[in-house]
Amino acid sequence: MTVIPMSRTELSRLRVMIDLADGRTRIEDAAALMGLQCRQVYRLLDGFRAHGPDALISNRRGKPSNRAHGAAFRQTCLAIVRERYVDFGPTLAAEKLAEVHGLPIGVETLRQWMIEDGIWVRQRDRIKRVHQPRHRRDCLGELVQVDGCEHWWFEDRGPQCTLLVFVDDATSRLMHLSFVASESAFAYFQATRAYLEDHGKPIALYSDKHSVFRTNKPEAAEGGMTQFGRALHELNIDILCANAPQAKGRVERAHKTLQDRLVKELRLAGANDIDAGNALLPAFMVDYNRRFAKPARNDKDLHRPLAPQDDLDGSFAWRVERTVTNSLTVQYDRVMFILEPNEITRALPRKKVTVYDFPDGRIEVRHQGLALPYRTFDRITRIDQGAIVENKRLSEALEMCRAMQAELPPKVRSRKAPARTAQAEHMFQVHLSP
Numbered sequence: 001m002t003v004i005p006m007s008r009t010e011l012s013r014l015r016v017m018i019d020l021a022d023g024r025t026r027i028e029d030a031a032a033l034m035g036l037q038c039r040q041v042y043r044l045l046d047g048f049r050a051h052g053p054d055a056l057i058s059n060r061r062g063k064p065s066n067r068a069h070g071a072a073f074r075q076t077c078l079a080i081v082r083e084r085y086v087d088f089g090p091t092l093a094a095e096k097l098a099e100v101h102g103l104p105i106g107v108e109t110l111r112q113w114m115i116e117d118g119i120w121v122r123q124r125d126r127i128k129r130v131h132q133p134r135h136r137r138d139c140l141g142e143l144v145q146v147d148g149c150e151h152w153w154f155e156d157r158g159p160q161c162t163l164l165v166f167v168d169d170a171t172s173r174l175m176h177l178s179f180v181a182s183e184s185a186f187a188y189f190q191a192t193r194a195y196l197e198d199h200g201k202p203i204a205l206y207s208d209k210h211s212v213f214r215t216n217k218p219e220a221a222e223g224g225m226t227q228f229g230r231a232l233h234e235l236n237i238d239i240l241c242a243n244a245p246q247a248k249g250r251v252e253r254a255h256k257t258l259q260d261r262l263v264k265e266l267r268l269a270g271a272n273d274i275d276a277g278n279a280l281l282p283a284f285m286v287d288y289n290r291r292f293a294k295p296a297r298n299d300k301d302l303h304r305p306l307a308p309q310d311d312l313d314g315s316f317a318w319r320v321e322r323t324v325t326n327s328l329t330v331q332y333d334r335v336m337f338i339l340e341p342n343e344i345t346r347a348l349p350r351k352k353v354t355v356y357d358f359p360d361g362r363i364e365v366r367h368q369g370l371a372l373p374y375r376t377f378d379r380i381t382r383i384d385q386g387a388i389v390e391n392k393r394l395s396e397a398l399e400m401c402r403a404m405q406a407e408l409p410p411k412v413r414s415r416k417a418p419a420r421t422a423q424a425e426h427m428f429q430v431h432l433s434p
Contacts, residue, residue, distance in 0.1 A: 010056045017048045017056065069109070077103055077110065078117055090114055134247070136170050140296050141202045141303035143169040143240075144195075145251040148183035148210075151259055157272040163258065164191045167251045169206065170296040173289045174254070175199060177281045179274040185212050185227050186359045189316035192228075196235070196312065200303035204238035206248055214241045231315040257292070318357035324348040329377070330355065330365055337365055340373040 006014065016033050019025040020041070025033075031041045047055030077097055085093045090111035097103040097110070114120035137143045150162045162183045166176040176195040180187035192205075207213045212228050225233060232239050242248045265284055271277045306312070322330045328339040328348070332355045339345040348367060356364040365372045 006053070006057060010058075013044070013056050014053055017044060020045060021048060069105070073103070074113060077105060078113060078119070081110075081114065081119060086119060090120060134249075136294075136297070138170060138296065138298040139300045139302045140168055140170050140173070141199070141301055143204050143206055144175060144202045145169055145206045145248045146188075147208060147248065147251045147255070148180075148187075149255045149258070150183070151263075153179065153263060153277060154266060154272055155263065157267075158277075159273070161274055161277075162187070163262075164188065165251055165254055165258070166191070166195055167254050169250055170298075171293050172250055172254070173293040174285045177285055179277045179281070181274070183210065183212065185318065188212055188228050189231065189318075189359045192231075193312050193316050196306060200305050201235060201237050201310075203302055204240055205232065206240050206242060208245070208248065209241050209243075213239055227318050230319075234315045235310055235312075257288075261288070313358065314356065316359065320355050320357075321352050322355055324351055324353055326350070330374075332363075333357070335363075336377040337363075337374045338377050339365065340375065342373070344370070345372055 013034050016025065016030050020027070020030045027038050027041055027045075031038045034041065036044075044056065080097065080101060080103075081088070081093050085096055088096065091107050093114070094105055094107045094110045097105055111120065115122060145167045146165065148162045148164050150160065152160050153163060154161075159181075162180050164176070164178045164180055164183070164187060165174070167173070168175050176191060176198065178187075178191045178194065180191070212226060214229075215224055215226050229239055245252050262284060266277055266280065269276075269280055271280055320332060322332055324330055324339065324345075326349045328341060328345055330337045330339065330353060337355075339348070344367065351367075353365055353367045353372065356362075356366060358364075365374050
């Protein structure tokens with residue numbers, strides 16, 4: 001004999017029916033408790049007296065719904081999904097079945113069919129990606145993890161900015177910190193140069209896939225390397241890119257600690273801008289490393305001293321090639337540079353020169369390593385409408401837009417424009433009023 005379990009509603013009705021059958025409850029009260037009409041209560045009471053609690057269980061229990069789709073409809077939908085939408089989710093597949101094939105079906109119904117047929121795997125049944133821990137490197141300077149963290153470091157006292165963080169993989173030591181407006185190539189130029197001057201050259205840097213470190217266009221200039229990658233290559237420093245944030249967990253975990261401790265230290269010190277924050281970073285790094293740094297398994301320091309042939313100025317500069325026109329002009333960054341005529345520049349028309357854009361704003365035009373004299377003809381400082389701005393540089397671009405809009409003169413009403421009448425002014429105020 002198969003025992004059919006009762007639902008919660010049916011169990012509550014059973015208690016009421018027992019009281020009703022024993023005479024402890026009136027029909028009207030039982031109807032109010034169960035939310036039924038009196039005639040329905042009489043019907044349940046007759047069945048309860050004749051068949052007991054089984055009379056309260058629905059006769060449709062365990063039977064297919066009268067609104068269920070037929071087997072042919074199910075097979076047709078699943079066949080179309082297997083043929084054309086095998087990698088679609090249930091929601092999108094249901095939309096396509098209704099819009100393209102004229103087969104309206106509920107999303108949850110299609111989801112259950114796809115799960116039963118093995119086409120779709122529920123989120124909780126999917127195999128989660130495992131990120132196994134990676135052992136630390138053995139020596140200081142063998143691998144340095146680098147990343148930028150955009151945050152409200154000064155809370156509401158100052159602008160949102162980015163903190164560039166250099167963390168040694170072997171010891172979790174903070175090797176360098178610097179506040180910058182945004183995570184850009186020039187910011188990394190200056191931060192990396194300061195790192196090299198303080199500690200020397202590490203074996204490799206470990207970063208994410210930000211466009212500063214990695215390009216997706218192999219046919220680009222410098223053999224597919226970015227400007228930052230080209231600078232490290234010239235200094236004989238390798239750069240490695242992580243495939244997931246978990247791979248560079250040292251610097252990612254450092255971000256969480258810094259967002260907690262550094263924000264509070266800046267608040268206590270009353271630092272409200274980038275310059276004040278950078279002034280406090282050296283002392284903070286010393287205290288942080290005293291608390292959280294780990295000893296390396298090998299005491300050897302793999303940082304290499306800077307060699308005499310290492311040109312930090314030339315390496316950490318944005319370099320692009322330009323062709324000299326017949327009129328001895330070169331264009332770069334919406335600026336026209338006019339080369340001063342001399343014995344060298346007169347032979348340069350239709351030849352390549354290299355423009356060096358330094359982080360401090362200096363610009364040099366060089367040919368075969370020789371700086372050429374020039375003067376600036378024109379410069380346009382504006383942001384193009386519809387310009388492509390990277391997500392990590394959006395804050396800096398918006399600040400520039402605000403500054404340029406604030407410099408625009410206020411609009412003055414033309415004298416030729418007709419003056420508002422009293423009635424029009426009244427209607428305008430009424431329109432603006434809430």
